[in-house]
Amino acid sequence: MRRAAVCLALLLCLLWTGAQGEDGGGTGKKEGEFDIQGAHDQSSSQTQMRTDIWAELKKLRDMAIEHRIKIQRLEQDNTVLETKMSSSEKEVEEVKRENAAFESRMSSSEKEVEEVKRENADLLARVTASEKKSTAFESRMSSSEKEVEELQRENADRPQVAFSAGLTNAGAVGPFTTATTLKFSKVFTNIGQAYNPTTGIFTAPVRGVYYFRFNAWETRLTWTSIELFHNDKRIMVISDLHDGTGHVSASSAMVLQLEKGDVVYIVMPSSFGVYDDVFNRIIFSGFLLFPQ
Structure with a gap:
């Protein structure tokens, strides 16, 4: 709208300046002399000029209306965009909160994982110790079994009376x-x-x-x-x-x-x-x- 008004004002100034130039150029008559043909021509020129001005004004008005409609559409689009932006910002905030909660859970999960790792390490150490004890026990059992077998062989060879x-x-x-x-x-x-x-x-x-x-x-x-x-x-x-x-x-x-x-x-x-x-x-x- 502003741009259209400025253009209209500039156009009026130009038209007025042109009209003044045409009046100052004269017809070569002395001052006080009256030229009927010149007056008629000047009247026709002014009428044509007014017609052109109104045509230009109509064009400018139409342009202004068109620009106003575009501006309204842009404003509507901006409102929709601002609404979407506000919704997006809310979504971003919600995502941030969710990320913060997720990071908190991740931190808690990492602590739990570390605790599980420590427990597994302790369990592995106990299992290793148990396996060593089991190996030693199996070794003693094997030795005892051999002794029992030896005694059984001796008893088998030994007469029973x-x-x-x-x-x-x-x-x-x-x-x-x-x-x-x-x-x-x-x-x-x-x-x-x-x-x-x-x-x-x-x-x-x-x-x-x-x-x-x-x-x-x-x-x-x-x-x-x-x-x-x-x-x-x-x-x-x-x-x-x-x-x-x-x-x-x-x-x-x-x-x-x-x-x-x-x-x-x-x-x-x-x-x-x-x-x-x-x-x-x-x-x-x-x-x-x-x-x-």
Whole structure:
């Protein structure tokens, strides 16, 4: 609008200046002389000039209107742009806030990651220590397993000898007129089959140290006595007298070093008796302590 007004003012000035120039140029008449033809021509020229001025003014008005419309559109566009800019600024602020919150969370996450890393490092250290302990334990286990296997092989190679037998279920045994080897016929255990219930004799299957235990029991009013023999040598004698108070008993044990093939057995001397029944009152037992 301003530009159009300025242009209009300049145009009017130019037109006025041109009109003045045409009046001052004259027709060559002296002052006071009246030229009818000149007056007519001047009137026609002025009319044409006014027509041209109005045409120019109309053009300027149209241009001013067009510029005003453009300016209004520009103002509307500026308003829309300013609205968009304001919205964009709000969005930018929101993005900034979100970025700040995200950075805060990132910082917190980084701290958590560092904490997790430290925990993982501690866990790794403990796992490494546990693995070392496990390796040492496995080594000891392997060594122990080897020792157990060695002992198993030794035990497998080592003879297993053990027996335990009761005398009889018949009750009273003896007295006899001669010394008699007692046959313990009720076999409870006979590992290695070294004891013979038919003869009552134990035969050492290997050279070694053996443990033997035996006892006597009697209910009759008489002496009771039994003897432990190693081969043909009497090793121990146990005896007791029944004095009428119910029963008598005696027991003992012996550790013997035997050669392979040596025998051990129980002998009841003549004129003595023992008593056994289903309650297994008299037992003869023995086992190998260790071979030599």
